Amino acid sequence: MSIRIPAFVGTIIESALSPHPVDRYLELVDPMTTWRDLRAQVIAVDRPTSRTVRLTLRPTRQWKGHTPGQYVQLSTVIDGVRHTRCFSPANTPADDIELTITAHDGGFVSSHLREHAHVGMVVGLEQAAGDFVLPDDRPRTAVFVSGGSGITPVLSMARTLVAEGHRGQIVFVHYARTPDDVAYRTELTELARADNVDVRLHYTRGPAGDHFTDDHLADVADIDDADLFVCGPAALMDAVANHHGSRGLRGRLHQEAFTLAAPLTVDPDAPVEGSLTFLRSGRSATNDGRTILDQAESAGLTPESGCRMGICFSCTAIKKSGCTRNVLTGETDTETDTQIQLCINAPVGDVEIEV
Template structure:
C-alpha cells in the first residue's frame, strides 16, 4: 500500500507585536511608547496615580492600572516600582481596598531611610506613573467565604486585612466578623475614621482597637493574649483567622493557636523574614568581578556581604519576592537561605538577599 505524504504544516507566523519589537531593537517596544505616553504599553504593566491623600507619616494612593491588570484577591500584594535618582527600586505593598474596586488603593507608611516609601510620601502626585506587578501571594480569602471571620493586625499590617474586611462587606457577608487591631496610639491607626464608620453601619462587625502605648483605647490594653482573643471572638475556635503585623504579634498569635490546636485555621502574611544567622564555619572568598572587589566569606547573605564590601547592588523587598537583587553567579556554590537548596551550577541568576556562599563564589557584580 502506498504511503500518502502528510501535507506540511504552514510555518507559524510571528505576531505583529513580535515583529514590531524585532524592528525596535535594541529596546523593547514599550521603551519607545513610554516616550509618548507611559500608560500606553504592549507588555509592561503600569499604573497611574489618580488620587493622593496624605496622613501623618503615610500616604494613600489610588492607582489606575493599564489593561494588562487582572485584578487581585483580598490579602494579596503587588510590587510597585519607581525611579529615584536614576535608579529603579521595587517594593511590595498590599492593596487596602476591596478586590471589587475598579482602582487599586495603597497606603504607604514612610520608614526612616526608606527610599521608595520616602519618595512616595514626598513626591507622589496625580499623574505619576509607576511600574506594577500582577498580584501575588497565598494570603487571601478562599473562594467559598468562611462563615465566621477573625481579622488580627498590627501597625501597617492593617492593609491586607482591611482589604479582606472591605471585600466581605462589599459582598454582603452576613456572618460574624471581628477586627482586632494593635497600634501604639489612636494617631497611629490608619483608616481610623473609616473603621469606626464601618463598625457603626454593620451590626455583624465587631471592632476592637488596642493601644499598646499610654492612654486611650477601649476595654483591652497591652499586647495580644488569650484574654484578648476570648473577649473579641469567643467563637474563634470555629472561625478562620487572618493575621498580619509585626513579628512579635505574629509570634504571639501563632503560639496561642498552636497551643489550642487551631494552626490550620490561622492564615498569615508578613513582609519580612527573620535574618539568617551568619554561618560561623563559613570559608572561602567572595569575588565581585564587575567591581574588582574581593572579600572573605562571612557566611551572611550575599546582599549583606556586598553592602559590607562597599557596593550598592539594587534591592527591593530583601526577602526573595521582588527579584530586584538578582545577579549572575559566575562560579561557586550557594545556599538558598529559605529552602536550604544548594546551587553549584555556573552562570546562574541568583537572588542576593536569600543566598549565602558555600566556599568561594564569584558574582557578576
C-alpha cells in the same frame, strides 16, 4: 491610556527596534501607553496620618486584578534609579488599586512617596501575588488581627466579605501606636456599622502599652472554629500564633510574613544537571546548582537586582519552561510563563528564563 497591538505585529516591531523593547519607545510619547509593561497612574492622593500616604492607582490594561490579601510590587524612579517595594492593596477587587503606605524610619521609598506622590504620577507595577489570601470557601467566622501597616491586606479581606453580604461574624482587631496612627479609622468606623462586624482598636504607645494578650480574643463567640488572619510585626504574629496553638483552636490560622525564613541547607552531594538558557540574551550555561541570579552574572549578564542592597523582588523574570527550586523553602515549581525571583530560585534540570 493604552493601545492594543496584535502579538505578531508587536514581535515584528520589537525585532526592528532591538535591543530596546517597544515600551521603551512608547513611554517617550506617553508613559501610560504600553504593550507589555504593567504601569499605573496615580489618580488620587490622601495623607490620612502624619506618617502615611494613600494612593489610588489606575493601572494599564494588563492588570489582572488581585485576590484580597495579595501584594503588588510597585516601582518608582528616584534620582534616576528605579526602586521597587511591595505593598498590599486595601480595597476590594476592582479596576483601581488603593495602597496606603507608611513612611517607616529609614524607609527610603516609603518616605519618598509620602512626601512626593502626586496626582498624575506614573509608577511601575507587577501583577498581584502572594498566598496570604481570603480563601474561596469563605469562613463562617473570620477574625482579623493587624498591627501598623499590616492592616491593608486584612482590611481588603474584611471589606470584601462585607461587600459580598457575608452574614457570619467578623471581628477586626487592630494595633497602632496611638489613635492618630490609625490610617483607616474612618473606614473601620464605617465597617463597624454592620450588625455582624466588631471592630476593636488597641494602642501600644504610652503608659498603658496595650499589646496583644489572650484576653483580646477571649470573648469572641465561636473563636474555636473561627478562621484567624494575622498580619503585622513579628512579635504580634508570634503572640497570635502562640494563642492559636496553646488554646488548641480548630479554625485555620492564616499568616502574612514580612521576613524570609532562613535558607535551607543544600546537600553538596545532590546531583546537578541540565542547562540554563537565557532567552533574551541568547546565552546558555551548564547548571551548576547556584541560584539563577548567580549563574546569570557568571555568564556575563547583568539582570536588574537589588537583593544585596536589601531591595526585595527587584530581580524577577519570566520562566518560560522547566522546573526551579526555591532555596529558602525547598519547594519546586514547574509552571510555565510565570514570574520568579532569580535570587532565591535555582534550576532543577533544563530551564529557560527571559533574561
